[in-house]
Amino acid sequence: MSRRKTERLLNLVICLLATRRPLSAEQIRHAVPGYDAGNDEAFQRMFERDKTELREIGIPVEVHRDPWEDEPGYRIMRQAYELPDITLEADEAAVLGLAAQVWQRANLAEAAGGALLKLRAAGVQTDESAGGPLELRVDTRDPAFPALWEAVRDRRVVRFDYRAAGSESVLTRTVEPWGVVSRRGRWYVVGHDRERGAARVFRLSRISGTVTPVGRPGAVTVPDGVDIRSMVGSRDSLVRERAATVRVRQGTCQWLRQVGRTEPGAGGWDVVTVDFADPEWLAGSIVTFGADAEVLDPPDARDAVIRRLKGALA
């Protein structure tokens, strides 16, 4: 944005805030320096663009249509423009400072920074050294995140290409997004899948390409009683109700010994008992210890390890 344009827009904001009654485009043209006095069409185009830009940064430019006037009038209502009075106690400022640092990278970090600046401008003391020995970071590096955040915010249907876990093919999904959830550092979008006619959860990292909005904002209604968090299932919720016995070489498999129960054995080997739910998950951990660990029982876990080893050998 050129300096001249910034100047014009700032003058326009002041003019529209200061006026008590709505001003016509023509009145604004005379009151605000920088508009083309000679060319009507050029002025109209410029004024339209300026209004759009003000609205994009959140300035409520109000259009007033008076039945007795030919031309619409414009103004900014102070009440709609101004940040309401807000004061924060010291402990409140400290947690706000901490919250503002949570977001990493791009859009939300900028939004949080912008909010903090406005609050400071309003005289709110915010604590930059907040948190002290605590630091929280949430990453939103998934390329699909900004578009989905906007879709959730604007209640808008989206379409994207998605590869389900382990699948060879990419399918296009049309989704009414109900919310986004971060669990264990991974982002998920939860919503109604139109093709399947049912609620579904999608991991953002498995979306390929761009997320395209479909239709109008406001088209999505989140059904009552939807709990977006509980819809994102978690492996941790599986009860580890089975036990496996694993022969482990002495002096190795430290982690296994830590999570399991170790019985010292003879000949340089011990036996560790570990609880598990999913034999594939167990095999994935045991196999990393190579020849230092051998699943004795149960057979399905043992077979899962053998399968992986053969796969790695092939």
Add this chain to the structure above:
Amino acid sequence: MSSADRLPRLLALVPYLMSHPGAQVPEVARLFGLTEKQLIDDLQLVWMCGLPGHTPGDLIDVSWDGGEILIDNADTIARPLRLGVDEASALLVALRMLAELPEFEDGDALARVIAKLERAAGEGAAAVSSQVAVEHDPAPDAMATVREALRGGRRLSLSYYVPGRDEVTPRQVDPTRLVMADGRSYLEGWCYRAEGMRLFRLDRMMDVEVLEVPADPPAGAEPLDLADGVFRPSPTDELAELELTPAGRWVAEYYPCEEVTELGEGRLRVTLRARDQGWVVRLALRLGDAGRVVAPEHLAARVRETAAAALARYETAG
């Protein structure tokens, strides 16, 4: 800050200067993320603006003599613009996430800020922020002890598991920060074994104990720069190239890859840096037939050797 952000910045700068008469140029520049020259340029621009008519009496009056900024005649824009939906939501979602941490169990500061912010932001932001949730893992066992050491400024003794080497090593650590990133908890501290600042994952700590020794990290100990995330391979680490089937694609989601190439039918080729060759071997074993090391050849050979040795154990025993 790009020039497109200039108008919003000016609309915050003017109210800031109104509510902080006599603010100093360097301090204001830092707060707004500007150089002093950029700030002066902003002040000069503001000085050209004002009420219609634009006679000297209509214009905003700004001075910065001796670095002390005074502003007058800017009553129309004396209050900042209200918070946008994104701005308020970004803070509200983060505040709600904090509210779930044990640190904030006592005290109601969070609840009060959330209420104030919701009031200042309006309905839109409150609705959006309830549709975005960030969860943290349940606190690992070591958390209580680590917190106690941080609060009391004490040294910690712990055993730390390094999976890449399947090693548990005893450490003494002067804790400096608790870092919760991407759903996991880490302790940052001066490690006397490594003689440097290190991050330790809390769920890989064992036998954690607070010592009767005050934490006293060396004067030159700098906090780690976490701007690019907590997992930072060094550029000197060896590159490994893997080919993944659809079942192995999760590797590209879990680990930062230098390069990711689609090979068709859901297969991927990824290049990643590993601090430890053992780590790559373990990853390849875990993948089984869902992925294989393509390069370097000596790593691929190690994977085959390890798999063959392990398989031999099953075959003789079976």
